[in-house]
Each structure stands twice: as structure tokens, then as C-alpha cells.
Amino acid sequence: MEIVYALAIGVLTGSGVWLVLRPRTFQVIMGLSLLSYAVNLFIFGMGRLAVGGAPIIDALKQADPSLYDDPVPQALVLTAIVIGFATTALFLVVLLASRGLTGNDHVDGDRDSDEAES
Numbered sequence: 233m234e235i236v237y238a239l240a241i242g243v244l245t246g247s248g249v250w251l252v253l254r255p256r257t258f259q260v261i262m263g264l265s266l267l268s269y270a271v272n273l274f275i276f277g278m279g280r281l282a283v284g285g286a287p288i289i290d291a292l293k294q295a296d297p298s299l300y301d302d303p304v305p306q307a308l309v310l311t312a313i314v315i316g317f318a319t320t321a322l323f324l325v326v327l328l329a330s331r332g333l334t335g336n337d338h339v340d341g342d343r344d345s346d347e348a349e350s
């Protein structure tokens with residue numbers, strides 16, 4: 233399971249970096265979203281991948297804490313998802329406003345160099 237998990241993080245990170253380096257603003261925003269998903273999966277994975285662990289520690293039984301899920305990475309990832317969703321929405325609004333003002337959606341503000349050369 234760890235190999236599949238690591239491959240998923242690697243694919244998300246590679247795709248995110250590739251999209252961040254693209255010239256269009258929407259592709260950059262999608263790349264940042266993929267990178268944030270990769271970081272969220274990485275943080276979640278740092279809390280140990282355990283199948284069948286109890287989510288809540290019973291104080292009366294005094295059980296071994298290593299048998300239970302760690303709530304801190306789960307809380308961090310949940311918070312990061314909410315913040316990532318809000319910033320993506322803000323980026324999209326800024327993208328639409330910028331495209332409305334300039335008439336294009338390139339990161340550097342110029343039209344396609346391929347169209348100019350043709």
C-alpha cells in the first residue's frame with residue numbers, strides 16, 4: 233500500500249509542477265491545486281497508514297496509544313483542504329477579473345508567441 237501511496241503523491245507532484253510551469257493562468261491554478269493535494273496526502277501519510285485502527289482512545293481501558301489513529305495529521309489536512317478551496321476560489325476570481333481587463337489569460341500578460349511568429 234505504501235508504494236501505491238508514494239506513487240500517487242509523486243504523480244500529483246509531477247503533474248502539479250508541470251502545470252505550474254505552463255504559460256496560461258488557469259493551468260497554473262490547477263497545478264497549484266494538484267501540489268496542495270500532494271502535500272495533503274503527504275501530511276496524511278505521515279500520521280502512519282494503519283487499516284482498522286480505532287479512531288478514539290477509551291480513557292477507561294488505558295490502551296496502547298500506538299494502536300490508535302493520530303488525529304493531528306487528519307486535522308491539519310482537513311484545515312488545509314478548506315484553506316486550499318478558499319484560495320483556489322480567490323485565484324479563479326482574480327483570473328476572471330484579469331482576463332476581463334487584459335483580454336488574455338497568459339501569466340506574463342503577452343499573447344502567444346507562437347501566434348505572433350506565424
